[in-house]
Amino acid sequence: MVNNNEMPIVAYCAREQLTRSNCHGPVIRRFFVVECNENGKGGLVINGKGFTFGPRQCYVLLPGDTVTQMSDAKQPRGGIYCILDAPMLAQYFKAAGITSENPFIPERLFPQVQQWLTKMLADFNSRDAGAPLRQAGNIYGLLGALLQEKPATRTDAISKAIGIMDTDYSEPLSVEELSRTLGLERTYFSSLFKEKTGYSPYRYLTALRIKKACLLLAETDLSVAEVAELVGLDARNFARLFKKEIGKTPLEYKKAPRESRISEKRLDPPNL
Helix, strand or coil: CCCCCCCCEEEEEEEEECCCCEEEEEEECCCEEEEEEEECCEEEEECCEEEEECCCEEEEECCCCEEEEEECCCCCCEEEEEEEECCCHHHHHHHCCCCCCCCEECHHHHHHHHHHHHHHHHHHCCCCCCHHHHHHHHHHHHHHHHCCCCCCCHHHHHHHHHHHHHHHCCCCCCHHHHHHHHCCCHHHHHHHHHHHHCCCHHHHHHHHHHHHHHHHHHHCCCCHHHHHHHCCCCHHHHHHHHHHHHCCCHHHHHHCCHHHCCCHHHHCCCCC
16 A cells, blocks of 8 residues: 555565575566675666665665566575665755665765664554654665765766776776766766766777876886786786887887877876
8 A cells, every 4th residue: 555644654575595596577666675695696777777786785766667577596686775765865865866777875874874774673563652753764764874975976987987086096996886886887987987078988098008108108217017006907908908008018118219109198187
């Protein structure tokens, strides 16, 4: 039965630990499902679009979406899920940046989401007069955690991603890690990044690393292998990536007269 009151309710809440590969759906629900995946891996298909998730990731399934949920065969998923109902929930999840295209809650909020869902689970079977009020309080606590940080604008999110790349380019960054840091689904993040910069995140990071490599090759006596390591690139692929970007091998670039070297400005980040 659909809840027609303003006060949000927990329609169902449970902990599950799958022991094998599992596929549920496609289904269309009338309620909101908040899932906290504590361990294992799985996947989602929402309105025909696929997503993957791993440990310490949380997501929200919205009413009216066609959803299939899957569990990895080798590392089955497990965690807490709660089914919530109230007309007012849609506006709050939307304000928190959670949509059918980006269903994931920022990973940094995992401890708080886990805490509130654990409280919902503990109170779910209570029958005392105060249980509905405590459950409503738990839901408001969850929403408060999601809204405690104003969601970044699309431009802010990409600017932050570029800032992380500029600072940590020598580290083993991945598109997956960047998207999680920003609280965006990977495919959505990649599409948004290319829309704003003209590059895929991987292409942009590689170009940035090559730019830094150009400086090191030109201004230091470091070997090609040492330069590759310092800019975060695998030495086995460095020469190939460098030549693809610059048109010369690292050694050719290092030995070339300064005036014949490529202008580094072609690799400068775009203005956002």
